[in-house]
Amino acid sequence: MKLAYIVALAAGLAAVAPASAETLLRIGYPGTGLDDRPFGYGDYIAIGHVKQLVEAEFKDQPDVKVTWTFFRGAGPALNESLAAGQLDFAAGLGDLPAIVGRSRGLATEFLASAGSHDPLxxxxxxxxxxxxxxxxxxxxxxxxxxxxxxxxxxxxxxxxxxxxxxxxxxxxxxxxxxxxxxxxxxxxxxxxxxxxxxxxxxxxxxxxxxxxDNPTLGRNSGLYVTADFEKAHPDYTAKVVEAFVKAAHFGADEANRQDVFEIWAKSGLPAESFATDFKDERLAHRLSPVVDDYIVARYKDQAERAKAYGLIKKDVDIDSWFNTKYLKQALTDQKLEHYWPTFDAKGQKLTDGEVEQTRAATN
Missing domain, CATH: 3.40.190.10 (Periplasmic binding protein-like II)
Known part of the structure; x- marks a missing residue:
């Protein structure tokens, strides 16, 4: 009787338990659209969100659920959520809040540039x-x-x-x-x-x-993963980077210029504003995942300035922060190793990239 009860109880529990443990893949974005709309703008992260490219990478893995959180409080609010263990990825996090978080012990890894040369x-x-x-x-x-x-x-x-x-x-x-x-x-x-x-x-x-003004002025942002998530799920991390490189590729293609602006317009800002913002500027200039000398120099400079301005209390190790193996693999997989232009530490262009070479050949 007792054995039969235990068998029946186990069967009942098995019936209500999930077939497999669900893995949450939690992405945070530092901002909202007008009236707190859950949409970003101005970067390829927002493109990836609207086109659901991360979700598409896991279409054959129903046990993986992708969630997005948009923070009206921008980087500082996102950092608080990271510190509380509520996020796995910080997508589009600006340079200063990321540096502040690292100085305070937030264990993240810099996977890719999420935006550069963003004007003020x-x-x-x-x-x-x-x-x-x-x-x-x-x-x-x-x-x-x-x-x-x-x-x-x-x-x-x-x-x-x-x-x-x-x-x-x-x-x-x-x-x-x-x-x-x-x-x-x-x-x-x-x-x-x-x-x-x-x-x-x-x-x-x-x-x-x-x-x-000076080409080193402006804002920069990055794509980050928590060290714990990357260690536990390197395969998932690779898929996320693959998705965002696809978003960056779409965003950098001049053939998609109006489509990109319409995607960003979901934020509530008119597409015409983005057309003005990018007037006489190629999309690839900003919408690039590449970590080049310019990006490394900007983060080192920003860290030094943050300390000099009293925004952080100690030096931040920038070099060990970058984990670009997933980016390099995604660029190789998608045959985009030389697609984007690259810049030196002073913001001067080193290479046009295939996106610019293609434009020149068709003009």
């Missing part, structure tokens, strides 16, 4: 007396503190003879900064392509862009 725009009210970066002295300026926007802004100020001590900064996220600028609660705001549509309609005026 300085927006002011249309009737403002501010006409240059130098004119910002003693004014109230919105800045998303703790994100890659902060250290990028600091570098712009430094290049124009100013520092944070000369500015009255107000820490606001992108949506709040835009509202504060339009309402007149701040005198200026540093940001990205979110200001271009407002400028088109005369709501704000763009008075400066890093696109016309």
């Amino acid at each position: 725009y300085l927006a002011v009210p249309p009737n403002s007396s501010i006409h240059s970066v130098e004119d910002l002295r003693d004014h109230k300026v919105a800045q998303f503190r703790g994100t890659n926007l902060q250290i990028a802004t600091d570098r712009v100020l430094e290049a124009h003879g100013l520092s944070e001590k000369n500015i009255r900064f107000v820490s606001l996220d992108s949506n709040a900064a835009t509202a504060a600028l339009v309402s007149g609660n701040v005198d200026a705001s540093f940001g990205g392509s979110e200001y271009l549509d407002l400028a088109k309609h005369g709501v704000v005026k763009i008075i400066y862009s890093t696109k016309n």
